Amino acid sequence: MEQELNRVRNLYDTVAKEYAETFSGEHEKKPKDQEILHRFSQEIGDRRPVWDFGCGPGQTTKYLKNLDIEISGLDLSEKILEQARTIHPEIHFRKGDILELAFENDSIAGVVAFYAIVHFTGKQVGIAFREVFRVLQPGGIFLITYHIGEETIHLDEFLGKKIDIDFMFFTTDFIFSCLNDSGFENIEIIEREPYPDVEYKSRRAYVFAIKPVVRKSP
Template sequence: MDSDELRASYDQVAETYADTFFDELDRKLFDRELLDAYAERTQDRGLVLDIGCGPGHIARYLHERGVEVAGVDLSPEMVEVARRLNPGLRFDVGDMGALDVEDAALAGIVAFYSVIHIPREGVPGVMREFWRVIRTGGELVVAVHAGTGSVRRDDFLGKPVPFEATFFERDELVSLVEGAGFRVEEAIQRAPYDTEAPTQRLYVRALVP
């Protein structure tokens, strides 16, 4: 999917997506523990961006734990939903491959299930963009579906809109992150929770050295 197609799909499902996923962390102990630890390491260190923020639930979770955080999403409709559901937090329309952020301006980035929407050949450029905007010592966390290949459907959340996701093997994602200049600290794969789509989940945590 190109960015225009992706934007159009999420614009059409923004409300349904929020209804489905806004409280998903309540059912994901591992993700909460990972974000709790991330918050402890990044609070009082400056701004963290939630990339592909959707309805803003990840940003909100970090904000509630003392992190200065803002969200960015390609979909204007999703950004409007995030602003409505999280008053007082900042959400902007933006492209993860060309962030409107100065070099080394951020304490970190979290990107939960947003990189999956980038064609495989475009991921190295996205990782380099993440590296550009995070300062030395800052921390990146990327979450994706683990596996090989990709999946494309012509419906998403009950609506006739296209959906495509790229899967990544552990060594592949680690290599992509390291290739951009990060130092990978951790790469963890877990089984899906009963309430999730039946795919393995992969999390990579890395620092700008």
């Protein structure tokens, strides 16, 4: 069953402060995150605009801003956006839904989405990828991360708060075929082991995918 957006929004509204405290400096402890974000910044160059979808408290947005990328953040949860705006007042953050993006077709040069799909069902992942494909400019870059696996983990407690939420893991074959079906090309998936004592012990994947300049014929 699809996880209602309200449940996801309530989760991040509930844990917004604790999530910001826990994850704000996380890229400093994860060398592969840094390498991937540097690569994204080099590949995007001076193309604009760039958005961080499912930005949470804005740690990835800020990391790329520090690399001179003009970037904004979008999230479903107003409370987590309050955290992002307080911690990074120089960055523009706005409320929005990845499954129904209020952006014009072909309008965004680059999208990053770190763990933004962790509460999506497989069907919602397909919808999200098609939405990102729609709003990206031809040649636009999509960088997404996810937990590798087949399991769904249900949590009743997170960061010291009582909650009721599912976290979804995805296989690399599934993510590849969803991106491919959405029209993306040059799909490159980089997997790594978890960093001990730094993060939840799941294998992680980073994906670069490109919206082709010339559309594939149907």
